[in-house]
Amino acid sequence: MGEQVKGLAHVAFNVSDMDKAIQFYQDVLGFEKAFDLKNPKTGEPWIVYLYAGGNQFVELFYGGVNYQEYKDENIGFSHTCLEVGDIHEIADRIVKAGWVLDSQVSQGMDMNWQCWTHDPDHNRIELMQMEADSLQYQFLREHNLL
Structure with a gap:
């Protein structure tokens, strides 16, 4: 791997229900809540970071509303x-x-x-x-x- 890229730092998801998402990642998978950030423009809750081991995190964004069903032929994630x-x-x-x-x-x-x-x-x-x-x-x- 090139010297500029050290690895994957985080994966990010927009979530529809932050409490449910945190419960799953923290209580079921065992991640630790690291910190949260407030939206700099509104001061409202914006992002929750969960520690995933090493130098890696899961980043959860509030406000997801448009669920996209996974299909094998989809391009992207x-x-x-x-x-x-x-x-x-x-x-x-x-x-x-x-x-x-x-x-x-x-x-x-x-x-x-x-x-x-x-x-x-x-x-x-x-x-x-x-x-x-x-x-x-x-x-x-x-x-x-x-």
């Missing part, structure tokens, strides 16, 4: 993938919290374990447990990035 330490533990936690798994735990073509869910606004989320024999891990090892 597809999903967010979160790396997890134990795919079965997070899948169980999601179900026990009353949320839906869109697909059960399975091994992907890249050799990582994965399952899928979605947030309260139907943004697709892949949960992935990276395996030592996965294609991603092989790349990282070959490039001395581990």
Whole structure:
């Protein structure tokens, strides 16, 4: 990776119900609320940042109103993938919290374990447990990035 780009800093979503979104990301997935920002023009709540590990955050914007249904042929955003330490533990936690798994735990073509869910606004989320024999891990090892 070039020296100018260090990595992904955050992913941002417009949400229809901030309380539901925070409950999902914080209570179900385990993110920590980092801080919130007020709109500089109005002083009203504007953005909530949730800490996602490393130098990464999830940024939630108030006021989403126009839901766009995901379709495989859409151009643009597809999903967010979160790396997890134990795919079965997070899948169980999601179900026990009353949320839906869109697909059960399975091994992907890249050799990582994965399952899928979605947030309260139907943004697709892949949960992935990276395996030592996965294609991603092989790349990282070959490039001395581990």
